[in-house]
Amino acid sequence: MSGLAIAAYIVSALLILLLCRIFYRPLKCIFVMLFSSALGGACLYIFNLIAAQTGFAIGINIVTASFCGLLGLPGFVLLLFLKFILRYIGI
Numbered sequence: 001m002s003g004l005a006i007a008a009y010i011v012s013a014l015l016i017l018l019l020c021r022i023f024y025r026p027l028k029c030i031f032v033m034l035f036s037s038a039l040g041g042a043c044l045y046i047f048n049l050i051a052a053q054t055g056f057a058i059g060i061n062i063v064t065a066s067f068c069g070l071l072g073l074p075g076f077v078l079l080l081f082l083k084f085i086l087r088y089i090g091i
Helices: 003-053 062-071 073-089
Strands: none
């Protein structure tokens, strides 16, 4: 193996390490947001199972699940408030 090939392997390994270090944080943020959105969707699903007898249910889609997942309990309360207001005015 020549010295040029060894240098190419070392540079390639350093470049891969650099790219992993650069993209670690954004990928971590994306996975955290996806996980919390899935948890928000699961919470909305459980709420809809419980509230099905009253007819008061929140639609489960990517926007409401993300809203509930990323904001947590305040986001869920805000969704309930918006649903109540929209139901009150007839929309």
